Amino acid sequence: MSYGDLSEEAVEKHQEAGDILVEVMEEARELVEPGVTHLEVAETAEERIVELGGEPAFPVNISIDHEASHATPEADDETVFGEDDMVCLDVGVHVDGYIADSAVTVDFSGNDELVEAAEQALDAALDEVEAGSEVGVVGGAIEDVIDGYGYSPVLNLSGHGLQRYDAHTGPSIPNRGVDRSAELEAGQVVAIEPFATDGSGKVGEGSHEQIFELQEERSVRDRAARQAMDQITAEFDGLPFAERWLDTPRPSMALRRLKADGAVKGYPVLQEDEGKLVSQAEHTLIVTEDGYELTTAGLFE
Ligand code: MN
Numbered sequence: 033m034s035y036g037d038l039s040e041e042a043v044e045k046h047q048e049a050g051d052i053l054v055e056v057m058e059e060a061r062e063l064v065e066p067g068v069t070h071l072e073v074a075e076t077a078e079e080r081i082v083e084l085g086g087e088p089a090f091p092v093n094i095s096i097d098h099e100a101s102h103a104t105p106e107a108d109d110e111t112v113f114g115e116d117d118m119v120c121l122d123v124g125v126h127v128d129g130y131i132a133d134s135a136v137t138v139d140f141s142g143n144d145e146l147v148e149a150a151e152q153a154l155d156a157a158l159d160e161v162e163a164g165s166e167v168g169v170v171g172g173a174i175e176d177v178i179d180g181y182g183y184s185p186v187l188n189l190s191g192h193g194l195q196r197y198d199a200h201t202g203p204s205i206p207n208r209g210v211d212r213s214a215e216l217e218a219g220q221v222v223a224i225e226p227f228a229t230d231g232s233g234k235v236g237e238g239s240h241e242q243i244f245e246l247q248e249e250r251s252v253r254d255r256a257a258r259q260a261m262d263q264i265t266a267e268f269d270g271l272p273f274a275e276r277w278l279d280t281p282r283p284s285m286a287l288r289r290l291k292a293d294g295a296v297k298g299y300p301v302l303q304e305d306e307g308k309l310v311s312q313a314e315h316t317l318i319v320t321e322d323g324y325e326l327t328t329a330g331l332f333e
């Protein structure tokens with residue numbers, strides 16, 4: 033198998049991260065039940081990642097119904113899964129900075145076809161992947177399948193490259209057909225993530241913001257903000273983190289200050305219109321000369 037310029041060590045660590053992710057996801061999806069708190073699922077999964085030898089590459093995302101991305105529980109969050117919820121679980125694991133990123137949908141709402149649409153779109157996208165494939169063609173396969181189910185892909189969310197300690201790099205892999213787009217290259221590690229919805233196909237920013245990322249290391253005067261900054265630079269490797277991960281006494285205030293200073297940025301929850309549903313399916317893979325190697329194989333079995 034040829035992985036382009038990707039080193040053997042990088043391939044192995046990506047695979048290790050993927051194996052951990054698949055195991056953690058299997059356990060996490062079993063935990064998701066009406067009445068169980070989001071926080072229990074997120075914390076259990078994040079702890080298991082560490083027990084198995086990885087680190088979270090970002091906080092466990094738990095998106096309900098019209099939410100698509102960037103939702104994670106707050107500290108002491110008592111929100112529970114509801115009996116009619118559509119739940120997207122999106123988990124990231126890294127081993128020494130080499131990241132795996134995957135998502136599954138657990139559905140209690142009875143909308144099996146919406147879940148199937150995202151999963152089938154992911155399969156169709158994978159069929160198009162090899163070195164030299166245009167990302168717009170991969171996106172076209174996603175769009176065709178989801179359209180065929182009578183739903184819309186979420187057009188303003190896309191798949192992405194994964195580089196060491198960077199969970200969102202190029203190439204961007206659209207969830208729709210695009211003409212004359214970038215070509216995939218052997219050795220690129222990419223996450224492909226179709227979202228299907230009965231809504232407009234365009235997500236907007238909600239008011240909740242629980243996931244943050246370091247922008248620029250700054251010296252700050254405020255004591256709580258400085259304490260938070262110290263932990264952020266020492267522990268999170270420039271990767272996204274949750275407010276609940278901070279040990280600072282008043283983390284939301286510290287983060288507000290750090291944001292105002294331009295030291296961190298927030299990721300507001302991205303969501304469809306209220307009352308709509310969003311499903312998601314995501315795999316991480318390494319592009320090869322004649323296809324791909326999934327690092328998260330077994331996720332949907
Ligand atoms: Mn993801």
Ligand code: MN
Pocket residue numbers: 133191192223225314
């Ligand atoms: Mn992703």
